[in-house]
Amino acid sequence: MLKRIAFVALIGLFVTTHAFANVTDEVKKTVDEVVRIVSDKDMKKSKNTRRKALKQVIGDIFDYTEIAKRSLGKYWKQRTPDERKQFVNLFAVLLERTYANKIESYHNEKIIYLGEKVEGDYAEVKSKVISASHDEFTLDYRLINENGKWMVYDVVIEGISLVSNYRGQFNRIISEHGYGELIKKLQNKSEDVKAR
Numbered sequence: 001m002l003k004r005i006a007f008v009a010l011i012g013l014f015v016t017t018h019a020f021a022n023v024t025d026e027v028k029k030t031v032d033e034v035v036r037i038v039s040d041k042d043m044k045k046s047k048n049t050r051r052k053a054l055k056q057v058i059g060d061i062f063d064y065t066e067i068a069k070r071s072l073g074k075y076w077k078q079r080t081p082d083e084r085k086q087f088v089n090l091f092a093v094l095l096e097r098t099y100a101n102k103i104e105s106y107h108n109e110k111i112i113y114l115g116e117k118v119e120g121d122y123a124e125v126k127s128k129v130i131s132a133s134h135d136e137f138t139l140d141y142r143l144i145n146e147n148g149k150w151m152v153y154d155v156v157i158e159g160i161s162l163v164s165n166y167r168g169q170f171n172r173i174i175s176e177h178g179y180g181e182l183i184k185k186l187q188n189k190s191e192d193v194k195a196r
Contacts (some may be wrong), residue, residue: 012052023123024116027149030061031111038106054100063151064092066144070153071166075174083179090186091166097189107130111139121145 022064037043042052063189069076069084079087114126123143130136142154154163174184 008012023118023143023150024113024125026061026151027125027127027143028113030057033057035102035106035111038104049105051096051100054103055096058096061150061152062095063144063146063153064088064095066153067091067095067163070163072170073167075170075179079179086183087186090183090190093190094186123150146164 032055037050037053037057040050043053057146065088068088071091072087073081076084109132110130112128112130114128116125116193121144123145125141125143127139127141128136129139137158138156140156141152142156143150143152144153154161156162173185
């Protein structure tokens with residue numbers, strides 16, 4: 001009986017360790033590649049080339065549809081398939097622009113992975129970023145398992161959820177001015193990005 005309990009505990013430890021490696025390694029692999037791109041001297045010569053490379057890497061792990069759906073909240077169900085597709089595309093451009101600017105300001109910050117929690121098809125990878133001046137902030141990734149691949153559906157910076165933040169903004173615009181106004185604002189931001 002003791003041998004059986006020890007065996008089950010060992011299997012449980014292996015599964016937990018294996019899951020930890022999978023989810024954290026996925027996030028770390030992406031973050032390492034992002035750092036490589038923004039640190040690359042040749043990439044710094046061409047903003048367009050760098051942005052394209054960043055978009056590719058981030059798009060491989062960020063589930064823009066899930067982020068958009070959660071950010072739109074209760075209004076997602078009211079949208080037609082075409083409206084949802086349009087919203088996801090516009091929202092992805094907004095996220096890419098906003099976070100590309102922040103990512104490109106990287107200056108040798110140190111990233112420490114603090115651990116993770118996995119519950120079924122959901123996981124959270126906790127990390128902290130330490131600047132050269134020793135300032136630090138928490139940066140946590142929330143992921144969902146989609147057909148065996150872990151995809152980010154939310155990022156939490158210093159306890160503030162990206163999804164919750166956008167949901168609050170979007171709900172306010174829709175409740176005060178309607179869904180059409182939100183789309184107009186996203187289209188304007190999208191045009192601003194293309195003009196740069």
